[in-house]
Amino acid sequence: MPAAAQEQTAQAPEQETQAPAAAAAPAQEAGAPDTAATGNEIVVTARRRAERLQDVPVAASVVSEAQIRQYDLTSVANIRLAAPEITLDRGFTGSATSISLRGVSSSAIDAGVEQSVLLDFDGMAISRGRILNDALFDIESLTVLKGPQAVFFGKNSPGGVVSVRSAAPGNRLNGYIRTGYEFTTDNKQVEAAIGGPIGDGAGARLAIFWSDSEGYIRNQNKGVPDLVFGANTGNTILPPAQSRLGAEKKIALRGTVTYEAGAFDASFKLLASRYEGQGLQSFSEVMGCPPSRTRPGTVGGLIDPTGDCKLDDRSSQGWAAPVILANWPQVMRNNGGRPYSRNDSFLPVLTLNYDAGSIALTSVTGYYGYDYVSQGNADATSYAYFWSYSNEQNSSFYQELRATSSFDGPLNFAAGGHYENNRRTLYVGGINGSQPRDPATGRYHTYDNEQHNKSEAWSAFGQLVFDITPQLELAGGARYTRQTNTLNSFTTYLNRAVTTISPVGRKITGTKTQDNISPEATMTWRPTNGLTIYGAYKTGFLAGGYSNPGILSAITTIDTLSFEEETVDGAEIGIKTSLFDNRFNASLTGYRYVYKGLPLTSLIAINATTITYVTQNAANTEVKGLEFEASWRGPAGITLRATAAYNDARFKSFERAQCWTGQTLAQGCLVDPVTRGSYQNLTGRRVYRAPKWIATAGAVKTFDLGDAYEATFNADVRYSSSYFTGVNLNPYSYQKGYLLLNAGAKLTTGDGWSLALIGRNLTNRRYGTLGIDKPGGVGEVFTVAGEPRAVVLQAEMKF
Numbered sequence: 001m002p003a004a005a006q007e008q009t010a011q012a013p014e015q016e017t018q019a020p021a022a023a024a025a026p027a028q029e030a031g032a033p034d035t036a037a038t039g040n041e042i043v044v045t046a047r048r049r050a051e052r053l054q055d056v057p058v059a060a061s062v063v064s065e066a067q068i069r070q071y072d073l074t075s076v077a078n079i080r081l082a083a084p085e086i087t088l089d090r091g092f093t094g095s096a097t098s099i100s101l102r103g104v105s106s107s108a109i110d111a112g113v114e115q116s117v118l119l120d121f122d123g124m125a126i127s128r129g130r131i132l133n134d135a136l137f138d139i140e141s142l143t144v145l146k147g148p149q150a151v152f153f154g155k156n157s158p159g160g161v162v163s164v165r166s167a168a169p170g171n172r173l174n175g176y177i178r179t180g181y182e183f184t185t186d187n188k189q190v191e192a193a194i195g196g197p198i199g200d201g202a203g204a205r206l207a208i209f210w211s212d213s214e215g216y217i218r219n220q221n222k223g224v225p226d227l228v229f230g231a232n233t234g235n236t237i238l239p240p241a242q243s244r245l246g247a248e249k250k251i252a253l254r255g256t257v258t259y260e261a262g263a264f265d266a267s268f269k270l271l272a273s274r275y276e277g278q279g280l281q282s283f284s285e286v287m288g289c290p291p292s293r294t295r296p297g298t299v300g301g302l303i304d305p306t307g308d309c310k311l312d313d314r315s316s317q318g319w320a321a322p323v324i325l326a327n328w329p330q331v332m333r334n335n336g337g338r339p340y341s342r343n344d345s346f347l348p349v350l351t352l353n354y355d356a357g358s359i360a361l362t363s364v365t366g367y368y369g370y371d372y373v374s375q376g377n378a379d380a381t382s383y384a385y386f387w388s389y390s391n392e393q394n395s396s397f398y399q400e401l402r403a404t405s406s407f408d409g410p411l412n413f414a415a416g417g418h419y420e421n422n423r424r425t426l427y428v429g430g431i432n433g434s435q436p437r438d439p440a441t442g443r444y445h446t447y448d449n450e451q452h453n454k455s456e457a458w459s460a461f462g463q464l465v466f467d468i469t470p471q472l473e474l475a476g477g478a479r480y481t482r483q484t485n486t487l488n489s490f491t492t493y494l495n496r497a498v499t500t501i502s503p504v505g506r507k508i509t510g511t512k513t514q515d516n517i518s519p520e521a522t523m524t525w526r527p528t529n530g531l532t533i534y535g536a537y538k539t540g541f542l543a544g545g546y547s548n549p550g551i552l553s554a555i556t557t558i559d560t561l562s563f564e565e566e567t568v569d570g571a572e573i574g575i576k577t578s579l580f581d582n583r584f585n586a587s588l589t590g591y592r593y594v595y596k597g598l599p600l601t602s603l604i605a606i607n608a609t610t611i612t613y614v615t616q617n618a619a620n621t622e623v624k625g626l627e628f629e630a631s632w633r634g635p636a637g638i639t640l641r642a643t644a645a646y647n648d649a650r651f652k653s654f655e656r657a658q659c660w661t662g663q664t665l666a667q668g669c670l671v672d673p674v675t676r677g678s679y680q681n682l683t684g685r686r687v688y689r690a691p692k693w694i695a696t697a698g699a700v701k702t703f704d705l706g707d708a709y710e711a712t713f714n715a716d717v718r719y720s721s722s723y724f725t726g727v728n729l730n731p732y733s734y735q736k737g738y739l740l741l742n743a744g745a746k747l748t749t750g751d752g753w754s755l756a757l758i759g760r761n762l763t764n765r766r767y768g769t770l771g772i773d774k775p776g777g778v779g780e781v782f783t784v785a786g787e788p789r790a791v792v793l794q795a796e797m798k799f
Helices: 002-009 014-015 021-028 067-072 076-081 150-154
Strands: 033-036 039-046 059-064 087-088 095-102 117-121 124-126 139-146 160-166 172-182 188-200 200-212 215-219 249-260 263-276 284-288 342-356 359-377 387-407 411-432 448-468 472-494 507-528 529-541 565-580 586-605 612-635 636-655 693-706 709-720 738-748 753-760 770-771 781-785 790-798
Touching: 039 059, 067 139, 067 738, 067 753, 076 087, 076 160, 087 160, 087 770, 095 117, 117 150, 124 150, 124 359, 124 387, 150 448, 150 472, 150 507, 150 529, 636 781
Parallel strands: 117 160
Antiparallel strands: 033 039, 059 139, 087 095, 117 124, 139 160, 172 188, 172 790, 188 200, 200 249, 249 263, 263 342, 284 781, 342 359, 359 387, 387 411, 411 448, 448 472, 472 507, 507 529, 529 565, 565 586, 586 612, 612 636, 636 693, 693 709, 709 738, 738 753, 753 790, 770 781
């Protein structure tokens, strides 16, 4: 909602602590498409130069600091409340998160697949979703750039870019302490920051965040007879997982130091955070079952006595048998083998700027390291037939150099290059049903494996901007990218009774190099200061790589793990207008893009008796649509805003899609006459997680109560039409259209105190986000539901 962000940012008291936009522009151009307030306008750097949001020929939504506070957005996943066309959904395993924008997303099941929508945290480009579970705090703005952004953001942005910019120190002493309580999850929360100048052109800021949530999903399981593992282990009762699921603890700290001396300025930001939870699977609920079942089941026809087949904040999850866990060190070392997750993140970013007159030089150096752990029930029933862990360690180095001109003549340029180096190791192990005791090790679990990944990439990019007339601009550019991936995967333990998994001692190794040129061109006409019309041809590129499946099957080879690049090309046209002294702002964008070679992960039948998870460049998709956004800042402290988006996203080609579990020939599941493997043809069908319509409407009203008191009320609705949550379009993954209601009230005093009541999803509408066929089921789908009703009572003191 860019227009709404414009006027709210301009009015927010927090902006008084920031330097004027003209002075701050060099630092803001550091990496992300940053924003700054100047009067009633927003300045962005989506093209690596400071431009009014009104003028930049890019479809963008900006979420201001005021809107972040209005919704109490302390999780990146809740960005959809303020930027409705993007969803950032939790996964179950694999990459942990899947980001979808305009119906474009990547697999969340396979940790080897990078995201099609780039995350940019304070200039550090991040292609993996682990950080989305961490705390979101002390944020100045969020920016969503829609559609391919290859020239300035590179190989991981064919779907778009989500940028997060944390607050700067400010030009005077400032800070706040904020505490809150959310009633549904019993979440306690504290956030505080202090910043300002420290002399001789230097500034500093320190921000901290802590929260502790009890979870909102009630586990109905109280323990069941061990009908799965008892015969082999002697265990009699399978204990339940925790009684409340979805509990989370977050603690984070960010330090910022800035320095400015004449034409030179620098910024160093360091984020350190820890997230703890009960495992990714603790958020899962069964959203649908076939008619043959009223409760979910697992292998062998076992029906869960306390499970159900609807989204109701209830689940039925078992813990693994204690006798199995006792001799499984990879699991026991974390929280005593209980369902558990943890992510330790470390993110320093150094930005250097030098203004050489007509050319601005910028260097961005970043590092992103994380140590991630997740373990829990992968079966979504009391019997825990499938139980697994997925741990990951990552180290990423990033360097970008660029130059941007500001000549007085009609021709200007932006050019630069980047280098990145990634080292990532995935450790996976699981219980796949009951196994006899391994006589050599005394273990009962099925397997453990390691998957070591390395990648190295560099690119060079440039853009020329030519002013044909003072009102007409032509811009053209391209980025060349070269990336090399290597893989070394192997099983470290295998129960001797198992023959379908790759044996110990067999290594699956490979190296691949790929390159790409992604061009784009834009024509922009600005007949007046308040009107911009543009048309753009854009392309994009997501590098291929190697799959990291949970199981390395006996028939897995480097060829079955290899997938190629995803590419996109298409066009969009847009119009932006700002009227009545920027009180009314609106934009309309039309687009059509074709994505080729989407890497999708499916459970594929290699032949009649052997199955394995495979990531393939299985589908081509076409997305086309219209987006409208508008806001009006009226008299007497009222702001109205609305958005509407129509998106028609379809599989242009998806001839070998995975059948959903239990799908019959009459329902479209075909059998290959040679391999006897099953598949369905989804060509022409709607893309999953891509509703045709998303619309929002809202209002903010501020009342002057006198004696320096002020009351602000806000309310908005968000509508989504229906969609499938599962990539195989399982009918039980179908989510009907729904309407969400958010509202809040805030009382502010003249001396910096405030008390707020914030409500999200007040009608408690339950809806599925990302769904998959439940392992061991006959067609059941489990998903992570969207956030339930959340009511936050929050107190704040600012200075």
